[in-house]
Amino acid sequence: MIDLASARARYDADADLAYQQREAERKAFRKEHPDAPDTQLPERLDRRPRVSVCGRVMLHRDNGKLVWMNLRDHTDESFQVAVSKRDCSQSGFAVAKATDLGDLLVVSGPLMKTRAGEITVWAETIEPAAKCLAPPPEKRAGLQDIELRYRQRYVDMWSNPETTRVFQLRSLVVGQIRQYLVERGFLEVETPMLQTQAGGAAARPFVTHMNALGIDLYMRIAPELYLKRLLVGGLPRVFEINRNFRNEGLDKQHNPEFTMLELYQAYGDYHTVMELTEQIVRHAACVAAKARSGEKGVDPSGPTLPFGSLQIDYGRPFDRIRYAELFERALGFALTDEARVRAEAEKRGIATHDDKGVQIEAVFVANELFEEVAEPMLDLARPTWIMDYPASLSPLTRPSRSDPTVAERADLFIAGMEIGPHYTELNDPDVQAAKFREQLSGIDDEESTFRSFDEDFIHALKVGMPPAGGMGLGIDRLMMLLADQPTIRDVILFPLMRPWRAASESSGPEK
RNA sequence: GAGGGCGUAGCUCAAUCGGUAGAGCAGCGGACUUUUAAUCCGGAGGUUCAGGGUUCGAGUCCCUGCGCCCUCACCA
Numbered sequence A: 001m002i003d004l005a006s007a008r009a010r011y012d013a014d015a016d017l018a019y020q021q022r023e024a025e026r027k028a029f030r031k032e033h034p035d036a037p038d039t040q041l042p043e044r045l046d047r048r049p050r051v052s053v054c055g056r057v058m059l060h061r062d063n064g065k066l067v068w069m070n071l072r073d074h075t076d077e078s079f080q081v082a083v084s085k086r087d088c089s090q091s092g093f094a095v096a097k098a099t100d101l102g103d104l105l106v107v108s109g110p111l112m113k114t115r116a117g118e119i120t121v122w123a124e125t126i127e128p129a130a131k132c133l134a135p136p137p138e139k140r141a142g143l144q145d146i147e148l149r150y151r152q153r154y155v156d157m158w159s160n161p162e163t164t165r166v167f168q169l170r171s172l173v174v175g176q177i178r179q180y181l182v183e184r185g186f187l188e189v190e191t192p193m194l195q196t197q198a199g200g201a202a203a204r205p206f207v208t209h210m211n212a213l214g215i216d217l218y219m220r221i222a223p224e225l226y227l228k229r230l231l232v233g234g235l236p237r238v239f240e241i242n243r244n245f246r247n248e249g250l251d252k253q254h255n256p257e258f259t260m261l262e263l264y265q266a267y268g269d270y271h272t273v274m275e276l277t278e279q280i281v282r283h284a285a286c287v288a289a290k291a292r293s294g295e296k297g298v299d300p301s302g303p304t305l306p307f308g309s310l311q312i313d314y315g316r317p318f319d320r321i322r323y324a325e326l327f328e329r330a331l332g333f334a335l336t337d338e339a340r341v342r343a344e345a346e347k348r349g350i351a352t353h354d355d356k357g358v359q360i361e362a363v364f365v366a367n368e369l370f371e372e373v374a375e376p377m378l379d380l381a382r383p384t385w386i387m388d389y390p391a392s393l394s395p396l397t398r399p400s401r402s403d404p405t406v407a408e409r410a411d412l413f414i415a416g417m418e419i420g421p422h423y424t425e426l427n428d429p430d431v432q433a434a435k436f437r438e439q440l441s442g443i444d445d446e447e448s449t450f451r452s453f454d455e456d457f458i459h460a461l462k463v464g465m466p467p468a469g470g471m472g473l474g475i476d477r478l479m480m481l482l483a484d485q486p487t488i489r490d491v492i493l494f495p496l497m498r499p500w501r502a503a504s505e506s507s508g509p510e511k
Numbered sequence B: 001g002a003g004g005g006c007g008u009a010g011c012u013c014a015a016u017c018g019g020u021a022g023a024g025c026a027g028c029g030g031a032c033u034u035u036u037a038a039u040c041c042g043g044a045g046g047u048u049c050a051g052g053g054u055u056c057g058a059g060u061c062c063c064u065g066c067g068c069c070c071u072c073a074c075c076a
Helices: A004-009 A013-032 A090-098 A146-151 A153-159 A161-183 A224-233 A270-291 A323-331 A338-347 A362-377 A429-441 A455-464 A475-483 A500-507
Strands: A050-062 A066-073 A076-084 A104-113 A119-122 A125-130 A207-210 A215-219 A237-245 A257-266 A304-307 A310-313 A319-322 A384-387 A409-414 A417-424 A468-474
Touching: A004 A050, A004 A066, A004 A076, A013 A104, A050 A076, A066 A090, A066 A104, A076 A090, A076 A104, A090 A125, A146 A153, A153 A161, A161 A237, A161 A270, A161 A475, A224 A237, A224 A257, A224 A455, A224 A468, A257 A270, A257 A475, A270 A304, A270 A409, A270 A417, A270 A468, A270 A475, A304 A475, A319 A323, A323 A362, A323 A384, A338 A362, A417 A475, A429 A455, A468 A475
Parallel strands: A076 A119, A319 A384
Antiparallel strands: A050 A066, A050 A104, A066 A076, A104 A119, A104 A125, A207 A215, A237 A257, A257 A468, A304 A310, A384 A409, A409 A417, A417 A468
């Protein structure tokens, strides 16, 4: 049994033509010699390749003694099958007559072309593989209901072939990223998803309980602290591509579980990993452009890919701009000009004091301005690095060796989306311990239930972690860009949905 | 969390100003051996998301709830 695209490729025009000519000769001979014995007929000549294919029935045209069907599989949207009462097995013909849209069939027979020029399997046998007992979606429009597409992805996938293509592309891209990294000496590892402390990021975790040990566990919010332990252990280049879980809101760019590439390179810094990320993203874009070549707006040579109304060029070097520089360009005064920062914030209605009336530190006010005024100035169509964030905004990053007020951190922005932060990692256990303590001092009651001091990680740093560059790359967001999908749910096979049973129960009359 | 929009047959969608809930596809019965969203004939299909209200009369107006979508807020 072969897939439909392979079957289509196996069609042999010469054999088909020869068969048709010989059949015509036989017919002509019989007409001239109606009484001649069969043995005198020109011998049959059928060298047409025979194939066995399987697929889901998308169209079904019953002409009485000749039934036409179109099958779909993951390689071909619409592959034609003809079932003639004369040439197909009796049971096969019966199956064809009883077939409904959505059924799975196995069909065998020679490959031929119809009068209209369509490559077709002229069925000799048909076996039912599975009956589709659920009513199929509208055959032309497909399944349009957005909610149903996510909840019943299995219907979405066969009904809307573009959905399947997105996930085939995702698999291809992720595989290529893995290969790219492995070829450059990176080791892929798997670190705990169930953690006794959820560290490495500032998000709220999901909590679960382990019966055997009688303890609460947290779904990881990041693999960072474990990957760094591996640097301590002596692996100089490690990465993990896997899920993180964050107990926060959901929107077009956030799903509670999402896939992240996180990577560390010993004896590198943020420049090292920026360079690497740029190459990875460009390589991934090339892979996507090749896979999608022929689509509108896709230029495989660039590579340039459309994202909504944007045309994003991944081929040229990504733009780079320093945080302070972008700030000054956008606002017209320096980040450090506290008076003007506060004046501008008030002018724009940005809070300069907290709930209790205490003045907010200027750098945080400035960051609000930055996000409101400066970030929107970036060219959405150009992948752009924002570099050298103020140190106080990035407490867990190593301050710059040349300017301690600046953190060695860069964020990649594409189409207004934050794709991934890049850091020179902090490897001083005393500084790290102080930062942990500082972070813990400002937390509220809720936060204190899941945030704690990671003694073992500090111990690991005491053992000695090499200086390193580290980065995170949001795979889902990258796939949104590469597959031109407007929401993160469109690149996640089974995005989280509120369960429907809860909905119907609570919407019922109260008793 | 706030605001806005939407929810009609299995699916895709109509329904004017508040006046008998419709069509196409799917499904069912029938005809048809080169169709292409096959075609033709026949019949069937509804708690208009749920509950309440206004009205002689509600898919339509009002209220409440549920779900989804969008925008904003939150989010290293």
